[in-house]
Amino acid sequence: MLDLNRLKALHAVSVYGSVGAAADALMVTASAVSQQLAKLERETGATLLERNGRGVRLTDAAGLLADHAERILALVETAEADFEALRGEVVGRLSIAAFPTAARGLMPAALTYLHERHPDLRLEMFEREPERQVREVARGELDLAVIQDWMNRPLAIPEGLSRATLFDDVADAILPAGHPMAGRPEIELAELAGERWISSSPGTICHDWLVHTLRAAELEPDITCRADEYPTQLALVAAGQGCAIIPRLGRDFVPEGVRVVPIRPRPIRKIYAIWRSDAARRPAIRAAVDALRAVSADHR
Template sequence: MIDLRRLHVLRAVAHYGTVTAAARALHFTTSAASQQIRQLARDLDVDLLEPQGRGVRLTPAAQSLLAHADAIQARWEQAELDLRADHGSPAGVLRTSGFPVAVSVLLAPAAARLRALHPRLSVRIQEAGVPESFDLLFEGEIDLAVVEATPQNPPLADERFDQQPLLDDPFDLVVPEDHPLAGRERVDLADAAHEDWIAPVPESPCRPHVMSACGGAGFSPNVVHHALDWNVTAHLVAHRLGVALIPRLAQLTPHLPITRVGCTGDPHRKLLTCTRGGAAQRPAVVAVLRELRMVAHTAVA
């Protein structure tokens, strides 16, 4: 008989990449986490970890076991759904997370609407970046996240997570209000090739979108300033320190002397909803997803 608690430790090692990181997330000591995996290996009479440099890696047997473990987790989610199937309308606490724009423009309005529609349902919101949201889902700390699609996300085929498209968020070129490009209805980014640029910080999920959009227009932007927050970017533009690509969902400080201009070629980022595998049909999750789609439908109009 497989001890599911030990199996969860192995899943955590696969998710976080090292025994030490997995132990930290599970509030174990590294020694205790290692002991759990060694005992699981003895129970199954297979090797689960093998040396790799100064660390370890999962063996083929461990990879095979993990495929079954992820399926087991999804079945547990489905079992909980089946047990609660006769409980009627959505109720209880549903924990969500999202990056700042997703919280402000999507999760907050959806939660407010749900409070009126389903008084017995309490939606709780936590601001979190994209990698952190996947960790929180894996750890069972949240039930639903709104994330950006990035190359670092788990693949869509990863059975641990159910990732679904929510909306495409276009990027606008933001320029000072008296800039020569400000009067255009749409602009080709190549027309801004010789401008100074303000770009997201290197670790931002949006930076690859900005650099790719400029590259697709045939140039590498002369980035002179970096910012983490879109409003900081907007203030730098307002002071004529450069131009920038900013997602349309980003709510900028009003009355700044700047202009948003749509771009040809449709540069955009994709936003996704994400739940644990098997959890998307829970009544509370279904209710939140429905409201998020309704909010998203009008958010970038």
């Protein structure tokens, strides 16, 4: 009989392309993955991995078995979800990820909400960028994730995932207090032509969104400061180093020397919870979504 853990190891190598990457995803050692695959080879009587340069590749037999493993693991997840739904108990392990701003602004309250109401639920939280969250939920490495999705630069959500909207997060212009437009009730981005900008690191979703948004307003971004944490960006604005655009969820504290000015039209990012549709019947998933909706009420 085929062992489920060994099939899981083979499936991970198939998805991630190497034993080391599969081990990272499964949170075990590379040696443990290799041992599982060696046992699976003895069980099946087939060679599963072949040398390919410095790495390995799956044989035809391994590819066939990995395809079956993907379906088997999906069925196991559905069976577990159905069994939990039958019992109606919020128990077991639930892994949740959130992008950095939501990890700070939403997750502490959401985790407390869940702990108080469901003490037998084991919670694990991770901070992740949205693209990575989507991949890890789709692959079954995470049970649920909180992602951001800018309306003018949407994030692709693959088939097989369900989602629930939590709230819309509006972004505003952040200007030094001495800026000529700091006292305005609202501005258009085009009015900020020629300004220096403060942004997140290149390659992050927030940096790419800012560049896209400024260029859509026919402004060529002159980014002079790069900082991933919004409090750092606010401090740089207060020091007169440039302007920024920061969502309201990211503004825990606005320091002296900074003015927040709404932008017309409003830049909006939708905050979603996503999970695998096959696991939707799990009471733990429903409880987590309810908790996120409850703690999001103040942001709506």
